[in-house]
Amino acid sequence: MQNLGINVFLKGRNMIRLFEGLMVTARIALIAxxxxxxxxxxxxxxxTSKSKWIRSVCRIYLEMFRIIPILVWLFIMYFGVTTVLNIxxxxxxxxxxxxTLWGAAEMGDIVRGALESLPKHQIESGKAxxxxxxxxxxxxxxxxxxxxMLPGAINLATRMVxxxxxxxxxxxxxxxxxxxxxxxxxxxxxxxxxFWVYGFLFILYFVICYPLSVLSRRxxxxxxx
Amino acid sequence: MHKEANEVLLEIKGLxxxxxxxxxxxxxxxxxxxxxxxxxxxxxGCGKSTLLRCLNGLEKxxxxxxxxxxxxxxxxxxxxxxxxxxxxxxxxxxxxxxxMTVIENILLGPVKVQxxxxxxxxxxxxxxxxxxxxxxxxxxxxxxxxGGQKQRIAIVRALCMNPEIMLFDEVTASLDPEMVRxxxxxxxxxxxxxxxxxxxxxxxxFARAVADKIVFIDKGKICEISDxxxxxxHPKTERAQHFLNKFQY
Ligand SMILES: Nc1ncnc2c1ncn2[C@@H]1O[C@H](COP(=O)(O)OP(=O)(O)OP(=O)(O)O)[C@@H](O)[C@H]1O
Ligand SMILES: [Mg+2]
Numbered sequence: 225m226q227n228l229g230i231n232v233f234l235k236g237r238n239m240i241r242l243f244e245g246l247m248v249t250a251r252i253a254l255i256a257x258x259x260x261x262x263x264x265x266x267x268x269x270x271x272t273s274k275s276k277w278i279r280s281v282c283r284i285y286l287e288m289f290r291i292i293p294i295l296v297w298l299f300i301m302y303f304g305v306t307t308v309l310n311i312x313x314x315x316x317x318x319x320x321x322x323x324t325l326w327g328a329a330e331m332g333d334i335v336r337g338a339l340e341s342l343p344k345h346q347i348e349s350g351k352a353x354x355x356x357x358x359x360x361x362x363x364x365x366x367x368x369x370x371x372x373m374l375p376g377a378i379n380l381a382t383r384m385v386x387x388x389x390x391x392x393x394x395x396x397x398x399x400x401x402x403x404x405x406x407x408x409x410x411x412x413x414x415x416x417x418x419f420w421v422y423g424f425l426f427i428l429y430f431v432i433c434y435p436l437s438v439l440s441r442r443x444x445x446x447x448x449x
Numbered sequence: 450m451h452k453e454a455n456e457v458l459l460e461i462k463g464l465x466x467x468x469x470x471x472x473x474x475x476x477x478x479x480x481x482x483x484x485x486x487x488x489x490x491x492x493x494g495c496g497k498s499t500l501l502r503c504l505n506g507l508e509k510x511x512x513x514x515x516x517x518x519x520x521x522x523x524x525x526x527x528x529x530x531x532x533x534x535x536x537x538x539x540x541x542x543x544x545x546x547x548x549m550t551v552i553e554n555i556l557l558g559p560v561k562v563q564x565x566x567x568x569x570x571x572x573x574x575x576x577x578x579x580x581x582x583x584x585x586x587x588x589x590x591x592x593x594x595x596g597g598q599k600q601r602i603a604i605v606r607a608l609c610m611n612p613e614i615m616l617f618d619e620v621t622a623s624l625d626p627e628m629v630r631x632x633x634x635x636x637x638x639x640x641x642x643x644x645x646x647x648x649x650x651x652x653x654x655f656a657r658a659v660a661d662k663i664v665f666i667d668k669g670k671i672c673e674i675s676d677x678x679x680x681x682x683h684p685k686t687e688r689a690q691h692f693l694n695k696f697q698y
Contacts, residue, residue: 343544345540345542345544346544346546346547348507348540348544349540349544349545349546349603350546351506351507351529351533352505352507352533352537352538352540352607353533353534353537353557353558353562353606353607353610354530354531354533354534354558354562354563354610355530355557355558355561355562356530356562359561359562363546363557363561364546367548368546368547368548371548447548
């Protein structure tokens with residue numbers, strides 16, 4: 225029986241169910257990363273404002289996501305807010321909201337950091353060769369800011385993908401939940417199912433996140449070196 | 450070195466500059482002829498950098514007039530993007546654009562701002578790079594170059610715009626001593642070719658060698674304008690005397 229453990233994937237609709245679970249995970253992560261990044265860019269530009277008041281509001285917003293664990297945010301939004309407002313939201317929808325807000329906060333900080341770290345001298349050298357305001361942004365500031373924030377942004381994306389594993393706790397059937405269900409139902413026939421299923425999940429997360437983390441390290445070496 | 454026809458390129462009249470309440474430049478008057486090399490000396494904080502920055506529109510002035518080819522640069526409608534193509538500037542901190550190669554740094558201004566033909570600019574860039582001995586580094590990134598090399602590239606970048614005047618602000622001040630020479634040699638070469646230059650430096654023997662005219666500034670005021678030999682042997686003012694003494698051990 226031992227050597228047939230891997231067959232657990234071929235039984236019934238198991239493969240399709242895992243794939244559906246993966247789609248749920250991917251949907252949450254992808255939507256949150258895209259919308260979160262766009263909101264984050266706006267937030268980051270606003271954050272560089274000279275107004276102390278605006279800066280504090282941005283800072284408090286970020287700290288709320290740094291101090292309070294994402295799991296607690298999921299519980300607050302899923303159980304707390306839906307009860308208080310007496311509305312019915314799906315776990316997946318709540319997950320997307322929480323991950324988007326979190327992504328926006330972290331992305332905002334990354335964009336702010338990139339913009340503020342650009343040396344003043346680069347701007348003056350640009351002016352000294354006659355560049356206009358838009359020329360400065362187009363040829364100097366934007367290319368340099370993107371280089372500075374891309375490694376951090378990719379890193380954030382991998383963290384968000386990994387953290388989606390929490391959504392199972394508010395009832396979302398993601399790829400991990402599907403895996404657990406498969407282990408449960410095949411426990412008698414395939415005692416080694418947990419090894420195969422968790423091994424599969426391990427490889428799955430690795431395949432998604434590792435290339436991203438390699439890419440971010442490469443870019444970092446290339447541009448900061 | 451060159452005493453050419455007395456065509457005035459740049460004229461500064463009663464220039465007055467303040468930061469908040471602090472007066473940094475006070476009634477500065479100076480004129481620079483075509484082909485002339487003017488060296489500005491003075492103690493730290495006396496306003497040398499500020500003066501150069503005003504000439505290039507990087508600082509607003511609070512009084513007086515700056516005229517380039519008899520056109521005032523204090524009018525509201527001055528097109529600094531245009532003026533800066535004629536008045537090149539090189540800074541102390543050799544700021545090459547860090548995300549571009551040497552040749553991309555050099556081509557940016559001539560091709561994107563001046564809209565010149567890329568091949569023509571490339572040819573000029575190659576000649577200039579060859580002259581400063583860095584033709585083989587044209588595809589390097591700034592981080593792969595030494596300070597002295599970066600500073601020579603920064604000079605080439607400014608020259609490639611075909612400016613009529615060059616402003617140098619302590620271009621050797623952040624270099625290791627053994628690299629100072631290679632940069633000063635480039636500037637000496639420019640002087641020989643008759644480039645009009647306004648140079649701020651702390652290298653006194655270089656100043657004496659390159660200058661047609663020494664301008665000594667103290668506390669935001671011009672104290673003395675002299676012939677270089679005269680300045681270094683018989684400074685007219687006590688302050689200049691005091692300044693020169695500090696450089697002798
Ligand atoms: N952006 C600024 N805001 C306020 N004060 C300034 C600013 N830039 C320069 N200053 C002041 O103006 C004065 C002249 O500065 P400047 O940099 O022109 O001196 P400098 O002669 O170039 O000195 P150094 O030889 O040290 O380079 C100094 O007292 C300096 O502190
Ligand atoms: Mg200075």
